[in-house]
Amino acid sequence: MGKVVRLPDRSESRGLGNGRAAHREPAPLWREALGRQLRGERQFRGERIADVAGRAGLSPQYLSELERGKKDPSSEMLEALAGALDLSVVDLTRRAGTQLSLVQPQPQSKPLPQAGGGPVLLAA
Numbered sequence: 001m002g003k004v005v006r007l008p009d010r011s012e013s014r015g016l017g018n019g020r021a022a023h024r025e026p027a028p029l030w031r032e033a034l035g036r037q038l039r040g041e042r043q044f045r046g047e048r049i050a051d052v053a054g055r056a057g058l059s060p061q062y063l064s065e066l067e068r069g070k071k072d073p074s075s076e077m078l079e080a081l082a083g084a085l086d087l088s089v090v091d092l093t094r095r096a097g098t099q100l101s102l103v104q105p106q107p108q109s110k111p112l113p114q115a116g117g118g119p120v121l122l123a124a
Contacts, residue, residue: 028103032069033096039067041085041092055084 042052053063057080065071066081073081075089082089 028100029069030096030100031066031072033099034073034092035067035069036099037092037096038063038081038085041087042067045085052081052084056080 042049049060049063049067053060056063056077058077062071063081066073066077078089078092082092085092
């Protein structure tokens with residue numbers, strides 16, 4: 001048989017040649033940025049999750065998951081939430097996009113290996 005190579009998980013950077021991967025923060029997700037905006041706006045207004053969820057026509061549990069970045073809302077949900085917060089969808093998404101654009105990507109510590117220079121995965 002051949003040598004078995006452990007594949008790096010998604011949070012590790014690719015192919016550093018020595019078998020060790022440099023750890024870096026994963027890029028923020030859209031749903032996380034949107035959730036921070038939803039929570040920030042709700043807290044700024046001094047409202048409870050149940051109040052905003054009721055106006056938007058969804059459960060407080062689902063709004064909590066959205067605010068924590070655990071769920072991706074549909075466009076219809078986004079419209080309902082923006083309306084419940086007296087915002088437009090454009091305003092809400094622009095704020096989340098601005099938050100994402102402020103995150104500076106970290107450069108890779110080493111260049112990616114050339115073709116054929118990395119580990120090989122053998123299938124059984």
